[in-house]
Amino acid sequence: MNNAYNHSFSASNQLTQKSVNRCFDGEQHYYSHESTSTKTPMTFSIYLPDEALAGRRCPALLYLSGLTCNADNVTHKAHFQQKCSELGMIFIAPDTSPRSSESHDVPNDERYFVGQGASYYVDATQAPWSEHFNMQSYIVDELYDLLRSEFPIDSIGITGHSMGGHGALLLGFKFPSKFVSVSALSPVCAASESAWGQAAYTEYFGDDKSLWAQADAAQLIMEVGQQYTNILVDQGGADNFLAEGQLQTSKLQEACNIAQQPLTLRYLASHDHSYYFIQTVIDDHIEHHWRMAQMG
Amino acid sequence: MNNAYNHSFSASNQLTQKSVNRCFDGEQHYYSHESTSTKTPMTFSIYLPDEALAGRRCPALLYLSGLTCNADNVTHKAHFQQKCSELGMIFIAPDTSPRSSESHDVPNDERYFVGQGASYYVDATQAPWSEHFNMQSYIVDELYDLLRSEFPIDSIGITGHSMGGHGALLLGFKFPSKFVSVSALSPVCAASESAWGQAAYTEYFGDDKSLWAQADAAQLIMEVGQQYTNILVDQGGADNFLAEGQLQTSKLQEACNIAQQPLTLRYLASHDHSYYFIQTVIDDHIEHHWRMAQMG
Known part of the structure; x- marks a missing residue:
C-alpha cells in the first residue's frame, strides 16, 4: 500500500482491506468481511480522518443508502469527506443488502424495490428472504460491534437517504441506546403505506401486519415517543418520489408532533431526489451529528 | 422540467438539454449537440450558479478530463458545485473524445490510452483518426464559441486532470488570447516523452516529430514563454503514474523556469491519481481561476 499516510492504524484480520485513498486530511477505506447475519460477504466504506488514523477516538456517522445503491454511490458522489476531515468525524457507508454472485442471496426479480439493493434494513421473516435478508441485525448488532x-x-x-432515511429513523428509534443522534435525507417515512414498502414487506413479512407496523418509521416514532434532543430531516420540494407518495414526509411530521419529538424539517424548493441534492445538504447533517456527539 | 429553479435562462435549439438538477444555489445541466469538428454528437455538462441563471455574466472554468473519462466522472465525483455556487462561477466539462455507437468514430483498440476517451485534445493528422479526432478545434473554436x-x-x-491537465496546459499556452487563466491537476507534462502519449501520437500524427513537439506541453511553454501571471499545478506524491514516468512533472517545472512562467507547483504527500485527490484540491483551483478572472 504505497499511498498510505504514515500512521499507526490497521484493522484486524476479521476485515479484508479492499482499497485506501488519501482524501483531504484523512483516508477513504473499503473493507469486506464474512457476515454471520446475512451469511454472505459484506462490503462497507469508512472515511477515517487523521485523528482516527492516529488512534484518537472520534464520533462516527453511519449512513444508510437508498434503493439500488451500494457503498460506492455515497462514497463517490456525496462529498462527505471534506467536512468529516475538517471536524474529525468518521463516516461509514454499508451496503444496502446482502449480495453475491451465488444464487442463495436472492437477487431481485426485476423490481428495483425488492431484493438486492432493497433490504429496508429489516430482518425478513418469510422464506426465501429470511435466510439472508437480516440487515437490521447486521447493522445494529454485527456491523455495529x-x-x-x-x-x-x-x-x-x-x-441515510430515501430507503436509507427510513432505515436511519427506524433503527435510530428502535435502538436509541445505540445511537447518539438521528437525521435523514428524503426518507421513506411510512414504508408500510408506500407502494415500494408494501411490495417489499409482502415478500419479507407476508401478511402479518404487526410486523409491517414495527417496520414503519412514523408508526414506530408514535409508539416509542421522544428519544433525541432534535432530529434533522431534509426533503427536496421537486422530488418526484415525494409527488408519487413514496416518501410521505407529512406522516413523519405528524408522528413527531404526537411523540413530542423535536424535528427540524426543511423543504428545499426545486431540489430533487438525486445525489446533487444529497451533496447540497450533507454538510449540515454531518454538523448536526457532530454537535449532538459533543453534547454527549 | 419540474425541478427547474424559476429563472429566465434557456439555451437555443442548437443544444439538446439532457438533464437539469438543482445543486447548491445553482443547476447542473447536461447538453448534447452535433459537432462539425468531430462530425459526431458531443455531450458536455455545465454548472450554472443562480447568478448565471438570472442572466448575469459570470467567469467560467473549462475542465478537461483524463483518459477513459467522459463528462460524468468529474461532474459526479469532483464536487466543484459547492465552491462554484459560493463564488458564482460556471463550470464546463466536455467529453474527452468523439464517440458514438457507430463505427466511424474509431473506438479504442483495447488500449485505454488511444482512441475513445483518449483524444489528447489535439487535431489528428493521420487516417483514420483525422476524420473525427479533432478535439483541439472542437474545444478552442467550436465549443468555445x-x-x-x-x-x-x-x-x-x-x-484539467492527467491527460486533461496536458490539454489545459497545451491549449492554454497555444491560445492565450482565449483564456484568462490556466491550472492543472496531475498533468501529463511532456506527452511526447511518455509511453501513453507516444502510443497516441504515433496513431494521431505518425512519424512527423514536429507535430509531436507542438503537442507537448513542456516544449510548447519553452517555445512561447510566459503567458499568465501565475499557473497552479497540483500533483499527488503517491501517484503511481508519476512513478511510472507518465506525468514527468519535473519537465514542466524546468520549462516554466526557462520560459520565466511563474508556477505554483504543489506536491501533496500520500495523495494518488484518483478523484479523491481531485476533490481534495478542486476548491483551490476554482479560487485560483476566480482570482485571475477578477484581475481581468
Whole structure:
C-alpha cells in the first residue's frame, strides 16, 4: 500500500482491506468481511480522518443508502469527506443488502424495490428472504460491534437517504441506546403505506401486519415517543418520489408532533431526489451529528 | 422540467438539454449537440450558479478530463458545485473524445490510452483518426464559441486532470488570447516523452516529430514563454503514474523556469491519481481561476 499516510492504524484480520485513498486530511477505506447475519460477504466504506488514523477516538456517522445503491454511490458522489476531515468525524457507508454472485442471496426479480439493493434494513421473516435478508441485525448488532472493536469510535449517529432515511429513523428509534443522534435525507417515512414498502414487506413479512407496523418509521416514532434532543430531516420540494407518495414526509411530521419529538424539517424548493441534492445538504447533517456527539 | 429553479435562462435549439438538477444555489445541466469538428454528437455538462441563471455574466472554468473519462466522472465525483455556487462561477466539462455507437468514430483498440476517451485534445493528422479526432478545434473554436453564445460567460479559464491537465496546459499556452487563466491537476507534462502519449501520437500524427513537439506541453511553454501571471499545478506524491514516468512533472517545472512562467507547483504527500485527490484540491483551483478572472 504505497499511498498510505504514515500512521499507526490497521484493522484486524476479521476485515479484508479492499482499497485506501488519501482524501483531504484523512483516508477513504473499503473493507469486506464474512457476515454471520446475512451469511454472505459484506462490503462497507469508512472515511477515517487523521485523528482516527492516529488512534484518537472520534464520533462516527453511519449512513444508510437508498434503493439500488451500494457503498460506492455515497462514497463517490456525496462529498462527505471534506467536512468529516475538517471536524474529525468518521463516516461509514454499508451496503444496502446482502449480495453475491451465488444464487442463495436472492437477487431481485426485476423490481428495483425488492431484493438486492432493497433490504429496508429489516430482518425478513418469510422464506426465501429470511435466510439472508437480516440487515437490521447486521447493522445494529454485527456491523455495529465490528466497527466499535476495529476503529477508534467514540459515539455513533445514524443517517441515510430515501430507503436509507427510513432505515436511519427506524433503527435510530428502535435502538436509541445505540445511537447518539438521528437525521435523514428524503426518507421513506411510512414504508408500510408506500407502494415500494408494501411490495417489499409482502415478500419479507407476508401478511402479518404487526410486523409491517414495527417496520414503519412514523408508526414506530408514535409508539416509542421522544428519544433525541432534535432530529434533522431534509426533503427536496421537486422530488418526484415525494409527488408519487413514496416518501410521505407529512406522516413523519405528524408522528413527531404526537411523540413530542423535536424535528427540524426543511423543504428545499426545486431540489430533487438525486445525489446533487444529497451533496447540497450533507454538510449540515454531518454538523448536526457532530454537535449532538459533543453534547454527549 | 419540474425541478427547474424559476429563472429566465434557456439555451437555443442548437443544444439538446439532457438533464437539469438543482445543486447548491445553482443547476447542473447536461447538453448534447452535433459537432462539425468531430462530425459526431458531443455531450458536455455545465454548472450554472443562480447568478448565471438570472442572466448575469459570470467567469467560467473549462475542465478537461483524463483518459477513459467522459463528462460524468468529474461532474459526479469532483464536487466543484459547492465552491462554484459560493463564488458564482460556471463550470464546463466536455467529453474527452468523439464517440458514438457507430463505427466511424474509431473506438479504442483495447488500449485505454488511444482512441475513445483518449483524444489528447489535439487535431489528428493521420487516417483514420483525422476524420473525427479533432478535439483541439472542437474545444478552442467550436465549443468555445458555442459556450460564449449560449451562456452568460464573462471570461474563460482552463484546467484539467492527467491527460486533461496536458490539454489545459497545451491549449492554454497555444491560445492565450482565449483564456484568462490556466491550472492543472496531475498533468501529463511532456506527452511526447511518455509511453501513453507516444502510443497516441504515433496513431494521431505518425512519424512527423514536429507535430509531436507542438503537442507537448513542456516544449510548447519553452517555445512561447510566459503567458499568465501565475499557473497552479497540483500533483499527488503517491501517484503511481508519476512513478511510472507518465506525468514527468519535473519537465514542466524546468520549462516554466526557462520560459520565466511563474508556477505554483504543489506536491501533496500520500495523495494518488484518483478523484479523491481531485476533490481534495478542486476548491483551490476554482479560487485560483476566480482570482485571475477578477484581475481581468
